[in-house]
Amino acid sequence: MAFADLKSKFIETRKVWREDKTNKEARKAFRAAKEAYEAAKSKKRSAKEETSGSPKKKQKKAGTYDEIRAAAKAAKDAWKEDKDDPVKRKAFRAAKAALAEAKADGLAPTPTKSEKPKRTLGKVNDARVYCGNLSFDLDEASLKKFFEPLTITDVYWMQDRKTKQFRGMGFVTFSSSEEAKAAIEKNGEELMGRTIHVDFAKARGADTTPKKRQSEYTKVEDREQPEGCNTIFVGNLPFECEEKDKKIRAFFKGCGKIDGVRWITRKKFKGDAKIFKGCGFITFEDEACVAKAVKLNGNDFLGRPIRLDYADNKKDQST
Numbered sequence: 001m002a003f004a005d006l007k008s009k010f011i012e013t014r015k016v017w018r019e020d021k022t023n024k025e026a027r028k029a030f031r032a033a034k035e036a037y038e039a040a041k042s043k044k045r046s047a048k049e050e051t052s053g054s055p056k057k058k059q060k061k062a063g064t065y066d067e068i069r070a071a072a073k074a075a076k077d078a079w080k081e082d083k084d085d086p087v088k089r090k091a092f093r094a095a096k097a098a099l100a101e102a103k104a105d106g107l108a109p110t111p112t113k114s115e116k117p118k119r120t121l122g123k124v125n126d127a128r129v130y131c132g133n134l135s136f137d138l139d140e141a142s143l144k145k146f147f148e149p150l151t152i153t154d155v156y157w158m159q160d161r162k163t164k165q166f167r168g169m170g171f172v173t174f175s176s177s178e179e180a181k182a183a184i185e186k187n188g189e190e191l192m193g194r195t196i197h198v199d200f201a202k203a204r205g206a207d208t209t210p211k212k213r214q215s216e217y218t219k220v221e222d223r224e225q226p227e228g229c230n231t232i233f234v235g236n237l238p239f240e241c242e243e244k245d246k247k248i249r250a251f252f253k254g255c256g257k258i259d260g261v262r263w264i265t266r267k268k269f270k271g272d273a274k275i276f277k278g279c280g281f282i283t284f285e286d287e288a289c290v291a292k293a294v295k296l297n298g299n300d301f302l303g304r305p306i307r308l309d310y311a312d313n314k315k316d317q318s319t
Contacts (some may be wrong), residue, residue: 003040003041003044004036006033006036006040006059007025007037008035009033010030010033010034010036011038012033012036013026013029013030013033014030014033014034014162015033016029016030016035016313017030018170023192026035026145027113028294029212038100039051042101043252044099044102045104045105047170049105053316065102065107065108066198068098069082069102070101071095071098072092072095072096072098075088075091075092075094075095075096076092076095078091079092080303081248094151101232103172115252117194117230126177126179126180126200126250127153127172127173127174127175127176127179127180128171128172128173128174128180128200128201129171129172129173129183129184129198129199129200129201130169130170130182130197130198130199130200130201130202131143131169131171131172131196131197131198132168132169132196132197132198132317133168133169133194133196133197133236134168134169134170134191134194134196135168135191135193135194135239135240136168136238136239136240136303137192137194137240137319138191138192140155142191142192143155143172143191146191147172147174147183147186150174150175150182150183151174151175151177151179152172152173153168153173153174153175154172154173154176154251155171155172155173155174155175155241156170156171156172157170158170158171160300160303163303164304164314165309166303167303167304168238168303168304175296180200183198184196184198184199184200185201191193191274192239193239194278195240200290204253210305211291225287225290225291225310226310228285228287229287229290229310229311230259230283230284230285230287230289230290231281231282231283231284231290231310231311232281232282232284232290232294232308232309232310232311233279233280233281233295233307233308233309233310234248234280234281234282234306234307234308234309235278235307235308236278236303236304236305236306236307237278237279237280237301237302237306238278238302238303239275239276239277239278239303244261244263244276245261247301247302248261248301249261251296251301251306252282252296253297255284255289255293256284256285256286256288256289256292257283257285257289258283258284258289259283259285260282260283261281261282261283262278262280262282262283263276263277263279263280264279264280264281265277279307290310293308294308294310296308297309
């Protein structure tokens, strides 16, 4: 269709639509005619510029693109304040057409991606492993002997920020990633009476506490207390703990009267003395005391997050 015909159709459909703006068919026809007319107009303008061979005009507009866009925005804001004003509407349309023309001429700047630095938690060292559930009496020499013949190049013990007391966990760096993989195989083995946890170290800032243990520390509060339960299980206690009874009673002082404390012990070899396993059972005067006690689940006890759970009274008594 010739350019003149497209222009005539555009004017005609616009007139019909303005007479009845509720007519959806008229609006649809007007939009289609408008798009065709503007496309033909842009094509005609481009062809004219190519034949004239004068890029100077385009270069001049390029410096005013931001001004054209600002003018279009200002005209739009003015029209939005009073959409019934024909002068403002006409000014907005003219500014909008000028902006579209500038874009069609390729004057709009090419958008570039922001080069903001990505936030990272830190680099992961393939030769570094996390060691948890360690004995409070463990030293670097004993740790190196445990991991022999692997070569340890660095040991970082984790301490409480306030008390500076060893938290029973740390990070161990080996001479290579292959040795670190070999160290992972020792996960679950016993070191100084404790079953240690060994896993690849996460990036700095990541949570290094085993997910299973985290869920254990919060699980008991979400469960309903068994009927008649006046005994709780106590775990994750230091193996080397002098005056355990006195300290554990002081820990639960605000929960009520304690009727009895029973620690779990075992013999490593026949004839050896019994070794404390870091857990036990505490029997309170009544169920109300237990309800108060389990709220302390996960609190710090001698540098360790204590693990508490409801105990089966019948099972405990039969043990």
